[in-house]
């Protein structure tokens with residue numbers, strides 16, 4: 317692999333007696349779409365939290381981004397270095413328009429002035445193919461898919477090197493998942509490395525160049541998606557053990 321853009325080295329995170337992430341090490345190459353999967357509660361979102369520092373870093377281990385160690389850094393610094401994320405729950409401002417939402421993200425998260433914010437918003441809207449005639453309506457009136465587009469555009473407005481998406485396909489119909497597949501490929505083709513947590517395995521398998529599988533906070537497998545998904549221990553973690 318070329319020099320990794322992101323690397324974790326034996327990161328761990330505990331909540332009291334619960335070891336949510338144990339000794340997880342992986343590397344992401346620049347320009348890659350890197351998928352992360354695992355059963356419910358296996359630690360996927362906690363891994364994103366540890367990397368971004370939102371709301372906490374690891375208890376142990378190291379996180380490296382663009383050759384710099386970032387664990388222990390404040391979350392806003394990590395974000396401004398070029399690491400941007402979304403959350404499982406859509407969090408729109410219902411009374412703000414899509415355009416105003418992006419302006420807020422650009423000014424507060426990207427640290428941009430109003431002119432730069434407007435330029436970046438146009439770029440982000442274009443990248444996620446957000447319909448121009450819907451940009452000035454209140455976010456509350458947007459469709460589920462448009463809210464996803466807006467969430468991703470908000471994360472892109474600061475021009476991150478890495479975009480980290482936590483289950484972006486949840487709540488989408490099959491055609492919308494197909495549209496999300498295209499959206500992710502377009503964002504990636506524009507030079508953004510993507511880390512993708514996703515339960516919709518068709519999407520994950522379609523867009524990811526490599527997969528990391530977590531189970532009970534531990535790294536179960538990593539590698540080429542089809543090979544990983546054929547591994548007996550991965551099948552067992554998803555489907556349970558045969559009893560006969």
Ligand SMILES: Nc1ncnc2c1ncn2[C@@H]1O[C@H](COP(=O)(O)OP(=O)(O)OP(=O)(O)O)[C@@H](O)[C@H]1O
Nearest residue numbers: 331334336354355356357358359360361362363404
């Ligand atoms: N802030 C917290 N305090 C206490 N326990 C937590 C906290 N965050 C996560 N956990 C626990 O850590 C474990 C891993 O949770 P996490 O949300 O990372 O899993 P996940 O793989 O993202 O799950 P899902 O697929 O359901 O979103 C779970 O047992 C969860 O209950």
